[in-house]
Amino acid sequence: MIQTQEDENIFTQIQAPFAPIMEPLSQPIFHVGGSPVTLMSVVMVILILIITFVISGLVRRVTKQAFKRRGVEEGVVYAVNRLIHYGILALGLFLALDNIGINLTGLAAFGAIIGVGIGFGLQNIAQNFVSGLILLLERPVKRGDFVLVGQDSEIRGTVQDIRARATVVTTLDNVDILVPNSQFINEQVVNQTYGDRRLRGQVRVGVAYGSDTEKVRDILLRIASEHPEVHEDPPPTVRFLDFGDSSLDFVVYFMIGNPRRVVPIESDIRFSIDKAFREAQVEIPFPQRDLHIRSGLEPVARRDPNELPAA
Secondary structure, three states, rough: HHHHHHHHHHHHHHHHHHHHHHHHHOOOEEEOOOOOEEHHHHHHHHHOOOOHHHHHHHHHHHHHHHHHHOOHHHHHHHHHHHOOOOOHHHEEEEHHHHOOOOOOHHHHHHHHHHHHHHHHHHHHHHHHHHHHHHHHOOOOOOOOOEEOOOOOEEEEEEEEEEOOEEEEEEEEOOOEEEEEEEEEEEOOEOOOOOOOOOOEEEEEEEEOOOOOOHHHHHHHHHHHOOOOOOOOOOOOEEEEEEEOOEEEEEEEEEEEEEEEHHHHHHHHHHHHHHHHHHOOOOOOOOOOOOOOOOHHHHHHOOOOOOOOOOO
């Protein structure tokens, strides 16, 4: 007991110089649920939140490096890191509220109020947040995927980031579009790199009737195979599509590794096809129509040129 009294005296002596500073910080600012909230508790909440963000960043960095060493796919690493981030933030928020003196069990009424708010005006935010969790867990769309969003595929680009409310998609024009997460769940989404990151490109071309079709096939195969970004496995293929109105229609298919490069590669192949066809004297016809006039010329020819048309 004597030792305890001495410890209290030592602690009091150490604390005495800081008393003028600690006293204002310990004064209640307001009360929450009967518990006083002081300036010191507010400072502690801010420090807890800062430490929470720092710990979250360190844990995600270590996790990312560990997964990379194991060769884990980038989309999986991103999804795990986002879930770790949300979990650590939730834990830090609970600790911060407990430091203020808010009993977490007493938040039931507040939760009911939030539920009413969601029912009236926050349902879109809640829906997008839940949809974002589904995207991270189920992973129908992940970071780095090349997607077409919307019924008319008006949004076409690479998924850069899946956030709490929206997903960032970078288009081929290098424009970032924020797409609500619920749109990936409720609407049609084409994920062109879901199971295989390779993408099939195609170039259609028509040649004049009477052209050597085997020669056309060989030229198309050679041009596609010679492009440095076209994969050899599977090799390019050519299909004779149809006998068109003005041309014999062909298409050449080829596989590429980067979906964002499909438009430039198809353009390169079209340039090469035009040059090769001109060198091989293979004609690319323009649309033609035959006009047959069955009546109306004879009365016009027999009409007196000096005769005025009837009013």
